[in-house]
Amino acid sequence: MPLVILILLALLLLFVIVLLAKTVRIIPQARAGVVERFGKYLKTLPAGLNIVVPFVDKVRYxxxxxxxxxxxxPQPVITEDNLVVSIDTVIYFQVTDPIAATYEIANYIQAVEQLTMTTLRNIVGGMDLEQTLTSREEINNGLRGVLDEATGKWGIRVNRVEIKGIDPPPSIKDAMEKQMRADRDKRALILTAEGQRQSAILTAEGNKQSAILNAEGDRESQILRAQADRESSILRAQGEGQAIQTVFQAIHDGQPDQSLLAYQYLQMMPKIAEGDANKVWIVPSEIGKALEGLGSTMTNLQGIPQHVEGPRKRVDMGPAEPQQPKTDAELSETNAAVEAAIAEAASAANPGRSSTAADAGPEETDPAIDPGEAPPAQ
Structure with a gap:
């Protein structure tokens, strides 16, 4: 008897456990349980702990x-230009009505897949290959609109439809790659030509600017060189004028005679005889008298006067430092003064000749030397 009682108690305990398991149902979060009673829909269990009638109510789904x-x-789709492309799609959906999703459609996932394929063929069939490859957003919006409208009665809301990949046939893909390569080569050639054109333009502009600057530099250089030559000529003329004045003044102050001229002849004779090519050289006719006078000067010194008579005419030497004329008028005055000094020196050296045409008039003679008198005896 005790063993039978223990078996009965064990069976009773097991029955209670099974009864509790059939009575208490726990639904996870974001889930919904569809309860049927004798095969007919009864209610929908929310998430959490729920109590049902055991052996009568059953959580079917x-x-x-x-x-x-x-x-x-991937599904093959024919475009408007009769090309077959493979399109992969991704569907984002959510069940909003568990009852409709359970009793309105047997397999809503398969239904959504088939509806997606048929809708995709309708949309892509009205596009050519280029439009299909570049109109993904348009295809996505068209699929979403059709699927959302068709799946509404199934208790499903399609949130988003994405085209994962569009693969054209290998031959078309090869042709597209060649076309893309040709387009890239064309753009590269265009960019290279534009770069060369810009380089040529910049080079020409640089050469133009360089030529302009070189011309301006040459012009300024010529102007400065001309000014330097002008100033050099002015200073050279002033120096020559002062040199002539100095020589002329020394001639007036020294009052040379035949002895000095003879001595100058003797000094010039070695220079006349210099050089291997000088086979013949001319002796001036006055050299005999000059040597005779030089000999007399060496013995009796009769050629050199003891006292110089008559007043000496001094020549104004001008300023010690040459003054550069600042204007053309001053330059003309300076040139006229130099020419006058040269004419005066020439007139003094050759009393018998007349002065230049510009200074025509009565000749001025040195009061110390009378042109009419004969030279002193040697």
Missing amino acids: LIDLREQVVSFP
Whole structure:
């Protein structure tokens, strides 16, 4: 008897456990349980702890209320220009009505896949290949609108539809790659030509600017060189004028005679005889008298006067430092003064000749030397 009682108690305990398991149902978060009583829909259990009648009520389906992502395999689609492309799609959807998703459609995932394929063929069939490759956003919006409208009665909301990939045939892909390569080569050639054109333009502009600057530099250089030559000529003329004045003054102050001229002849004779090519050289006719006078000067010194008679005419030497004329008028005055000094020196050296045409008039003679008198005896 005790053993039978223990078996009965064990069976009773097991029955209680099974009864509690059938009575208490725990629904996870974001899930919904569809309860049927004798095969007929009774109610929908929310998330959490729920009590049902055991052996009468049954949780037939457990519906996931979260957003789901389903990726469909590539499907061949024919475009408007009769090209077959493979398109992969991704669907983001969510169950909003567990009852409709359970009783309105047997397999809503398969239904969404088939509806996506048929809708995709309708949309892509009205586009050519280029439009299909560049109009993904338009295809996505068209698919979403059709799917959302068709799946509404199934208790499903399509949130987003994405085209994962569009693969044209290998021959078309090869042709497209060649076209893209040709376009890239064309753009590269265009960019290279534009770069060469810009380089040529910049080089020409640089050469132009260089030529302009060189011309300006040459012009300024010529102007400065001309000014330097002008100033050099002015200073050279002033120096020559002062040199002539100095020589002329020394001639007037020294009052030379035949002895000095003879001595100058003797000094010039070695220079006349210099050089291997000088085979013949001319002796001036006055050299005999000059040597005779030089001999007399060496013995009796009769050629050199003891006292110089008559007043000496001094010549104004001008300033010690040459003054550069600042204007053309001053330069003309300086040139006229130099020419006058040269004419005066020439007139003094050759008393018998007349002065230049510009200074025509009565000749001035040195009061110390009378042109009419004969030279002193040697």
